[in-house]
Every structure is written in C-alpha cells, then in structure tokens.
Amino acid sequence: MFKAIVSADTLRDTLDSVSVLVDECKIHLNDDGLEIRAVDPANVGMVDLTLSADAFESYEADGGLIGVDLSRLEDIAGMADAGQLVQLELDEETRKLHIQIEGLEYTLALIDPDSIRQEPDLPDLDLPAQVVVEGADIDRAVRAADMVSDHIALGVDAEKELFYVDAEGDTDDVHLELEREDLIDLEAGDARSLFSLDYLKDMNKALPKDAEVTLELGEEFPVKLHFDFAEGLGSVTFMLAPRIQSD
Amino acid sequence: MFKAIVSADTLRDTLDSVSVLVDECKIHLNDDGLEIRAVDPANVGMVDLTLSADAFESYEADGGLIGVDLSRLEDIAGMADAGQLVQLELDEETRKLHIQIEGLEYTLALIDPDSIRQEPDLPDLDLPAQVVVEGADIDRAVRAADMVSDHIALGVDAEKELFYVDAEGDTDDVHLELEREDLIDLEAGDARSLFSLDYLKDMNKALPKDAEVTLELGEEFPVKLHFDFAEGLGSVTFMLAPRIQSD
Amino acid sequence: MFKAIVSADTLRDTLDSVSVLVDECKIHLNDDGLEIRAVDPANVGMVDLTLSADAFESYEADGGLIGVDLSRLEDIAGMADAGQLVQLELDEETRKLHIQIEGLEYTLALIDPDSIRQEPDLPDLDLPAQVVVEGADIDRAVRAADMVSDHIALGVDAEKELFYVDAEGDTDDVHLELEREDLIDLEAGDARSLFSLDYLKDMNKALPKDAEVTLELGEEFPVKLHFDFAEGLGSVTFMLAPRIQSD
Structure with a gap:
C-alpha cells in the first residue's frame, strides 16, 4: 500500500x-x-x-x-x-x-x-579528496569544457590546495581553478580523473545551481557528486566512472 | 467603403x-x-x-x-x-x-x-447542459488529455451536478471533474460527447485563460464554446462536431 | 605584446x-x-x-x-x-x-x-543626404520589409524633408515615412538606393535599438550606417553596396 x-x-x-x-x-x-x-x-x-x-x-x-x-x-x-x-x-x-x-x-x-535494468550497488569508495562547491561553479566548468572537448578532467592539487577542471581540445583548452577561498570546503588530497563530458552534462542538469555540491575524487577513480534537495529531506548521489587517460 | x-x-x-x-x-x-x-x-x-x-x-x-x-x-x-x-x-x-x-x-x-470556402451556418441547437468555466480549466483539461489520447470526452453528470473530462489512452487515463462550486455556472442536464483533441487544442489556443467560457453540451452532439473578448465588445462562438463513440 | x-x-x-x-x-x-x-x-x-x-x-x-x-x-x-x-x-x-x-x-x-580575407578600404564617399534615427526605427522598417520582399529601398525626399523606406513584394507593399520631426536629425538631399534585405537584416542585428544611428545616402550609392557603443568609446561604420534598380 x-x-x-x-x-x-x-x-x-x-x-x-x-x-x-x-x-x-x-x-x-x-x-x-x-x-x-x-x-x-x-x-x-x-x-x-x-x-x-x-x-x-x-x-x-x-x-x-x-x-x-x-x-x-x-x-x-x-x-x-x-x-x-x-x-x-x-x-x-x-x-x-x-x-x-x-x-x-x-x-x-x-x-x-x-x-527494468537491475539496480546498481554504489561501491563504498574511500576517495582521498573532497571538495564542496556551489552548483553554479560546476555548471560553469561543464559549459566551458563543452566548448572545446568531449572529455573533462577533475582534479585536486593537494599542495596548492586547489580544485581544478581541465578540458583539452584540438586547438583550444579550458582550465578552471578554484582555490580554498573560492570553495565552500576542501579536504585536499592528490586526485585527478578524466570523465566523459556527456555524462557530466546530464548530471549537471539535475544539480541545483544554488546548492552545495560535494565532490569526492581520486586518481583515475570514479567521482561522486552529492547534493541535498527538498530542504535537506532529499539526497542524491551521482557516481561517474572515469575514462582511461590517453596522453 | x-x-x-x-x-x-x-x-x-x-x-x-x-x-x-x-x-x-x-x-x-x-x-x-x-x-x-x-x-x-x-x-x-x-x-x-x-x-x-x-x-x-x-x-x-x-x-x-x-x-x-x-x-x-x-x-x-x-x-x-x-x-x-x-x-x-x-x-x-x-x-x-x-x-x-x-x-x-x-x-x-x-x-x-x-x-474562399463558403461560410457555414451555425445550427441553432437546443443543448441540455451548459457549463461556464475559466479558460484556464479548459487549458488544463486539454493539456492533460493530450498526454494520453487524441480524443477527449466532455460531459455533464446531471445527478452529481458536475462537469467532467475523460481521455482514455492505451495504458493511461485522464479524468477531470469540476463540481458546481468549482464552476462559474452550471445548468445540469445529462450530456457526454467525444471530440477530436486536435480541434479542441486549436480552439483552446484562442481561449483567453482568464475569460469565462460557456460550453453547451449534449449526448453525442456538437459542443459550443462561447467567450467574449475586447472587453465584451467582441464575441466568439466555436462549434465542434462530435466523433462517433466507439466502445 | x-x-x-x-x-x-x-x-x-x-x-x-x-x-x-x-x-x-x-x-x-x-x-x-x-x-x-x-x-x-x-x-x-x-x-x-x-x-x-x-x-x-x-x-x-x-x-x-x-x-x-x-x-x-x-x-x-x-x-x-x-x-x-x-x-x-x-x-x-x-x-x-x-x-x-x-x-x-x-x-x-x-x-x-x-x-584571412584582405581588409577593405571603406571609400570616402561624399553622400548628399544624412539621416539620424533611433535603431528601433531601422529595426521596424527592416522587419516590415522582410514580410513582403528581399529588397529594400532607402531614400530621402529633399523637398518634403522626409526619410522613407520602400519594399515591394509580388502582391503586397510596405512603405515607411519618417518626417523631420520623427527624426533625430536630417540633412536633406535627394537620395534613393535599393539594397539586399539579407545584408541589412544582418547589420540590423548589431544595431542597438536605443542608439542613434546615422545613415548617409545617395542616388544609387552605397549606404553608410554609423553608431557608437561602449558609451561612445566604440564606433562602428557599416557600408552596404546598392543593388541595381530593376523596374
């Protein structure tokens, strides 16, 4: 019932x-x-x-x-x-x-x-870096990356204490850096992984622009994006598998 | 001149x-x-x-x-x-x-x-039921019906004193009931007719959402929709022929 | 640097x-x-x-x-x-x-x-008529002309002291007249030239609707459109070659 x-x-x-x-x-x-x-x-x-x-x-x-x-x-x-x-x-x-x-x-x-396709078990990963940003910052990064590439790298530089986004196109590049003071929170740990932009664009559509979004990142590991909705009574975790880095 | x-x-x-x-x-x-x-x-x-x-x-x-x-x-x-x-x-x-x-x-x-195609004579029908609703209610009914079907039934239940809209799709159905207190006016008389949704959607486009719309209905009879515009100095009557009911 | x-x-x-x-x-x-x-x-x-x-x-x-x-x-x-x-x-x-x-x-x-294609030298023309209008008036003329034709005539009637726009379609025509009092400024001199509407539509997109636009016109001569932007610190001159009049 x-x-x-x-x-x-x-x-x-x-x-x-x-x-x-x-x-x-x-x-x-x-x-x-x-x-x-x-x-x-x-x-x-x-x-x-x-x-x-x-x-x-x-x-x-x-x-x-x-x-x-x-x-x-x-x-x-x-x-x-x-x-x-x-x-x-x-x-x-x-x-x-x-x-x-x-x-x-x-x-x-x-x-x-x-x-209906079987439900997944979201693996319990222990990821070294955690960043809390506004949804609007992810939106900005995703839209900029989309101008040059169909991949996007998300990373944390533990030493410089910053979160960064990289997208490399055939001729043009996009780079976004958010330092500790631009972030809502940062647990620094070296991390960098490459993701398909198509998926991140789809997930970005569901991110409220004014919400706090928590990203958990590792070295060539999946990213977890977490945010609350319905005044904290609803909770969403997205997990996105990394692409293999090809340099 | x-x-x-x-x-x-x-x-x-x-x-x-x-x-x-x-x-x-x-x-x-x-x-x-x-x-x-x-x-x-x-x-x-x-x-x-x-x-x-x-x-x-x-x-x-x-x-x-x-x-x-x-x-x-x-x-x-x-x-x-x-x-x-x-x-x-x-x-x-x-x-x-x-x-x-x-x-x-x-x-x-x-x-x-x-x-240009010859002008019609709108037949002078004596329809048993008359309903006065806001244009917004018709808009809502038409949009909901459009999600499931390409036909829509409009009816009045004289005993229960209500105006209703029915749309039956292959798997899903839509039903809207407006009781006497939800209506601007009601002259109850049993009535139910099936109409092509395409036509009603077109007519709906011309209905001001905040206007009083008078519907005249019968049993498998045409529906008349009437509303005023230009602060009462303009007057529109639509008439829509029914579809043959197939159960 | x-x-x-x-x-x-x-x-x-x-x-x-x-x-x-x-x-x-x-x-x-x-x-x-x-x-x-x-x-x-x-x-x-x-x-x-x-x-x-x-x-x-x-x-x-x-x-x-x-x-x-x-x-x-x-x-x-x-x-x-x-x-x-x-x-x-x-x-x-x-x-x-x-x-x-x-x-x-x-x-x-x-x-x-x-x-990249070589840069042009904008010829220094001594055009007999000059009109200053609001960008919104050009927008209106261009949109109206676009309903009937793919050409547009711009002209000045020196005697009647007015700026006019003409577009002649197969069945319908558009005519716009702006007299001295409708214009910001007018230096009257007889002028009339026919232009491709496609080009003027493109240039119109760049005209701020609230800006003063200066048009310089002649008899079957190019038109010059001039306006400022960035609070007067930027300046744009468009020049458009006439079409040969065919009556």
Missing part, C-alpha cells in the same frame, strides 16, 4: 535527478520514504536517491516496489503549478498509480519492475 | 480566434461592426465571430465583404506594440487594404471572397 | 558588430585601442570598428595583429555574466590568446592573419 501527498516541486526535483540517466526506474516505497537507485545502460553513471517521508505532506507506505516510466511521470508532474500538491495512490490490484492534482486525475500504468 | 482604427491587441485577438481553424476567411464589413464565419476544410470545427463598431477607435463601413489571408494580416498586426493603433482603409478600386501603424504603411492584396 | 581587461558587455558588442558579416577577422592591437575592418565574401557589406583603449579597464598593446574565429570568441565571451570582466593576454610565442573570466581560463588558438 502506498498513498502520499507531495509538493509538485519536490516531486519534479526527485524525478529530474534520475531521468538524466535512465528512462525507467524502480522506486522503493519504504516506510520511511522513497529510494531510487539506477545505472545507465552503459554502466558508466549511477544515481542513488532518497526522499524522506518527512518531505511529504502525508506519506503511507509499507515497503512495496514499483516500476515507472520517468518521462511520463515528469509530464504529469509538469501539469501542476509550483505551489500545488500532487496526490499519489497505488492501486495494488490493477498495478496502476492514481495521481491527482486539484481535481485532475491521471491513471498511470506501471512497468513490471522485473523488466 | 471601409475605414477603421483599432488597437493592435483587439485586432490580434480577432484574427487569432479565426486563424486557429482556417488560413483564409471572409470578413463582413457591416455598418455596426465586423463579422466572420468560417469552417475548417473537414467541416468539423466552425467559428462565428463578431466585433462591434464600439470596439474600434473609429469605424466606418457600409456592408462590404473582403477576403483575407489571415497569417499575413496577423504578421502585420504583430508589427505593432501592445498599445499601438492600427488604421485600416479599403481601396475599393485596387481591392487592397491599406494598413498603417505609426508611419508604417502596409498594402495588403485581398483575396477574391468567391475563392 | 597585448594585455587587456574589458567588461564582458563591451567585448560582446564589439564581436557582434563584426560577426554579422564575417566568421573570421583580423584585429589590430594598436596602442590607442582595437581596430577591425572586414568585408563579407561577396564584397557587398563592410564594417569598420574601433574601440578606444579608454573603453577597457586596463589596456596595453604595441601594434600587433591577430586573427580570430569570431564565433569561438563570442562563445567564450558568452560565458561571462553581464557585469564580469574578461582578461585577454596574447602569448606571442604560442600565438594563443589567454582569456580569463573569474578563475576560468580559456586558451584560444589564433588564426594566421594572412589566411
């Missing part, structure tokens, strides 16, 4: 963070909130999202699992105005989700969870 | 209400105002529009008839800023319309009215 | 005025400011732009010449917010331009100036 009421904004933020990586996902309807884990078809980018029951106006669930078409659910959530509430109720028998927005009722056919 | 001055906004609202259905139309230049009637090529959607001479800054006409290319006239009206006046003058000899907007003069070649 | 700091807005206005005509250009790094002259591949439209050293926050140059890809430089300038400063520094050895915007460094490969 699942029955919940949530603001349209929170629902949209939740869906957007997952839909940048996959088209369909499984949603765990735990008794203390929602959980979504997903990996893209190429096994390069992963997302782990939780949304606490406290982020809802009302929330009742008992541990079920549903499969949803994300773009369809995003379209429905998009029908609501910013302040409006969205009521969700699972019909166990028909396996349909009833969605109500002020008199408008949408009946959404669910997807059999077994037909 | 025809010579008139009208605000760009009023001219644009007039043209937009007709151009959602047809590309060309006949305009009756009556001595008390304009009148336009048109039907789409498939004979499914009709429009009957009047704009009183009082909606103009100045107006002189003696019952002529002109044929116009609507998109061309819309482009010209689009050149004016919101507050600006548009001056229209018919040159009987050359059969051209001179349009002036603050120093800018556009000479528009008219179309032979005989070459 | 070249090293300068300039506001992103001024840099963008500079580049936009040239990029409407050409994709690549030579920039003269004179000691008193920048100068750019360029002609389009068909030799129909020319631009002569100067930007005084006083328009910069700081400026050091000694007469060098660089070749740049304009759209690339525009993309980089587009990364800066309206108020931000852009730092430019030429690396003589690598022939690359280092561009810094608040921690973000872009290394732009320059183009060999010899591979």
Whole structure:
C-alpha cells in the first residue's frame, strides 16, 4: 500500500535527478520514504536517491516496489503549478498509480519492475579528496569544457590546495581553478580523473545551481557528486566512472 | 467603403480566434461592426465571430465583404506594440487594404471572397447542459488529455451536478471533474460527447485563460464554446462536431 | 605584446558588430585601442570598428595583429555574466590568446592573419543626404520589409524633408515615412538606393535599438550606417553596396 501527498516541486526535483540517466526506474516505497537507485545502460553513471517521508505532506507506505516510466511521470508532474500538491495512490490490484492534482486525475500504468535494468550497488569508495562547491561553479566548468572537448578532467592539487577542471581540445583548452577561498570546503588530497563530458552534462542538469555540491575524487577513480534537495529531506548521489587517460 | 482604427491587441485577438481553424476567411464589413464565419476544410470545427463598431477607435463601413489571408494580416498586426493603433482603409478600386501603424504603411492584396470556402451556418441547437468555466480549466483539461489520447470526452453528470473530462489512452487515463462550486455556472442536464483533441487544442489556443467560457453540451452532439473578448465588445462562438463513440 | 581587461558587455558588442558579416577577422592591437575592418565574401557589406583603449579597464598593446574565429570568441565571451570582466593576454610565442573570466581560463588558438580575407578600404564617399534615427526605427522598417520582399529601398525626399523606406513584394507593399520631426536629425538631399534585405537584416542585428544611428545616402550609392557603443568609446561604420534598380 502506498498513498502520499507531495509538493509538485519536490516531486519534479526527485524525478529530474534520475531521468538524466535512465528512462525507467524502480522506486522503493519504504516506510520511511522513497529510494531510487539506477545505472545507465552503459554502466558508466549511477544515481542513488532518497526522499524522506518527512518531505511529504502525508506519506503511507509499507515497503512495496514499483516500476515507472520517468518521462511520463515528469509530464504529469509538469501539469501542476509550483505551489500545488500532487496526490499519489497505488492501486495494488490493477498495478496502476492514481495521481491527482486539484481535481485532475491521471491513471498511470506501471512497468513490471522485473523488466527494468537491475539496480546498481554504489561501491563504498574511500576517495582521498573532497571538495564542496556551489552548483553554479560546476555548471560553469561543464559549459566551458563543452566548448572545446568531449572529455573533462577533475582534479585536486593537494599542495596548492586547489580544485581544478581541465578540458583539452584540438586547438583550444579550458582550465578552471578554484582555490580554498573560492570553495565552500576542501579536504585536499592528490586526485585527478578524466570523465566523459556527456555524462557530466546530464548530471549537471539535475544539480541545483544554488546548492552545495560535494565532490569526492581520486586518481583515475570514479567521482561522486552529492547534493541535498527538498530542504535537506532529499539526497542524491551521482557516481561517474572515469575514462582511461590517453596522453 | 471601409475605414477603421483599432488597437493592435483587439485586432490580434480577432484574427487569432479565426486563424486557429482556417488560413483564409471572409470578413463582413457591416455598418455596426465586423463579422466572420468560417469552417475548417473537414467541416468539423466552425467559428462565428463578431466585433462591434464600439470596439474600434473609429469605424466606418457600409456592408462590404473582403477576403483575407489571415497569417499575413496577423504578421502585420504583430508589427505593432501592445498599445499601438492600427488604421485600416479599403481601396475599393485596387481591392487592397491599406494598413498603417505609426508611419508604417502596409498594402495588403485581398483575396477574391468567391475563392474562399463558403461560410457555414451555425445550427441553432437546443443543448441540455451548459457549463461556464475559466479558460484556464479548459487549458488544463486539454493539456492533460493530450498526454494520453487524441480524443477527449466532455460531459455533464446531471445527478452529481458536475462537469467532467475523460481521455482514455492505451495504458493511461485522464479524468477531470469540476463540481458546481468549482464552476462559474452550471445548468445540469445529462450530456457526454467525444471530440477530436486536435480541434479542441486549436480552439483552446484562442481561449483567453482568464475569460469565462460557456460550453453547451449534449449526448453525442456538437459542443459550443462561447467567450467574449475586447472587453465584451467582441464575441466568439466555436462549434465542434462530435466523433462517433466507439466502445 | 597585448594585455587587456574589458567588461564582458563591451567585448560582446564589439564581436557582434563584426560577426554579422564575417566568421573570421583580423584585429589590430594598436596602442590607442582595437581596430577591425572586414568585408563579407561577396564584397557587398563592410564594417569598420574601433574601440578606444579608454573603453577597457586596463589596456596595453604595441601594434600587433591577430586573427580570430569570431564565433569561438563570442562563445567564450558568452560565458561571462553581464557585469564580469574578461582578461585577454596574447602569448606571442604560442600565438594563443589567454582569456580569463573569474578563475576560468580559456586558451584560444589564433588564426594566421594572412589566411584571412584582405581588409577593405571603406571609400570616402561624399553622400548628399544624412539621416539620424533611433535603431528601433531601422529595426521596424527592416522587419516590415522582410514580410513582403528581399529588397529594400532607402531614400530621402529633399523637398518634403522626409526619410522613407520602400519594399515591394509580388502582391503586397510596405512603405515607411519618417518626417523631420520623427527624426533625430536630417540633412536633406535627394537620395534613393535599393539594397539586399539579407545584408541589412544582418547589420540590423548589431544595431542597438536605443542608439542613434546615422545613415548617409545617395542616388544609387552605397549606404553608410554609423553608431557608437561602449558609451561612445566604440564606433562602428557599416557600408552596404546598392543593388541595381530593376523596374
């Protein structure tokens, strides 16, 4: 059984963070909130999202699992105005989700969870460097890198105590350095890894520009990007596998 | 003879209400105002529009008839800023319309009215149910229905005293109910008809979101949508033929 | 040697005025400011732009010449917010331009100036009529003409003391007249020339809508359009060759 009421904004933020990586996902309807884990078809980018029951106006669930078409659910959530509430109720028998927005009722056919790609386990990596920046800085770096290349290097220089971004094109290069005072926080440790810009661009779309984003980095290791949403009651961790460096 | 001055906004609202259905139309230049009637090529959607001479800054006409290319006239009206006046003058000899907007003069070649599809007679139907809603509610219903289907059912449940919208897709459904207190007015009588969503989407484009829209409905009968514009000095009635219900 | 700091807005206005005509250009790094002259591949439209050293926050140059890809430089300038400063520094050895915007460094490969089309000499014409109008009026005339034709005639009627624009389409015509009182200034002299609307549309894109634009006109002669930017510290002259009148 699942029955919940949530603001349209929170629902949209939740869906957007997952839909940048996959088209369909499984949603765990735990008794203390929602959980979504997903990996893209190429096994390069992963997302782990939780949304606490406290982020809802009302929330009742008992541990079920549903499969949803994300773009369809995003379209429905998009029908609501910013302040409006969205009521969700699972019909166990028909396996349909009833969605109500002020008199408008949408009946959404669910997807059999077994037909959806298996959920990943985000590995528990002990990464040597950790940087906390504004989402707007990542946006800037990603857009600049996109002008010259389809790869982007993220790194930390432990000695100089700075976080840097490098993108090398055929003729032009982009380099961004953020020193300790430009950062919200820095745990310095030498780190540098190369990533596919396409994936980082997709993840960047889900990063709130005004949020604190925590990056964990290593030497040719995956990067973890973490941020909160829904006033701290929602939490997203992206993990992106590195590209092999070719010099 | 025809010579008139009208605000760009009023001219644009007039043209937009007709151009959602047809590309060309006949305009009756009556001595008390304009009148336009048109039907789409498939004979499914009709429009009957009047704009009183009082909606103009100045107006002189003696019952002529002109044929116009609507998109061309819309482009010209689009050149004016919101507050600006548009001056229209018919040159009987050359059969051209001179349009002036603050120093800018556009000479528009008219179309032979005989070459334009014949004007329809909107049948005088005695429909059992009448609903008055905000344009925004129709917009919401049409957009929601569009997510699941290309048909939409509009109905009134006389007993429950409510207006409803139904759209059934292959897997998902949309249902909107507006009770008496959500409506501006309701004359209850059992009614339900199925319509092509494409037509209703086009008509919806012309509905001011903040206007009162009157719908007249019957059992498998056409729907009439009526609204005023130009501060009550203009009046539009759309009529849309029903689709045959197939269950 | 070249090293300068300039506001992103001024840099963008500079580049936009040239990029409407050409994709690549030579920039003269004179000691008193920048100068750019360029002609389009068909030799129909020319631009002569100067930007005084006083328009910069700081400026050091000694007469060098660089070749740049304009759209690339525009993309980089587009990364800066309206108020931000852009730092430019030429690396003589690598022939690359280092561009810094608040921690973000872009290394732009320059183009060999010899591979860029030769700079034009804007002929010193003694044109009989001169009109000063708001950029918004030219915008209006160009957009209206574009609805009916791909040519536009600009003229001055010395006797009636007015500036006019004519565009004749297959069925429709556009005519705009601005009398002395509608103009910022007028030096009347008979003038009328026909121009390609495509070129004028491109130049119009670079005209600030609120700027005073000076047009110099003759009888079947080129038109010169002149305006200032960067609070008078930058200056642009466009010249457009006439089309042969065919009646």
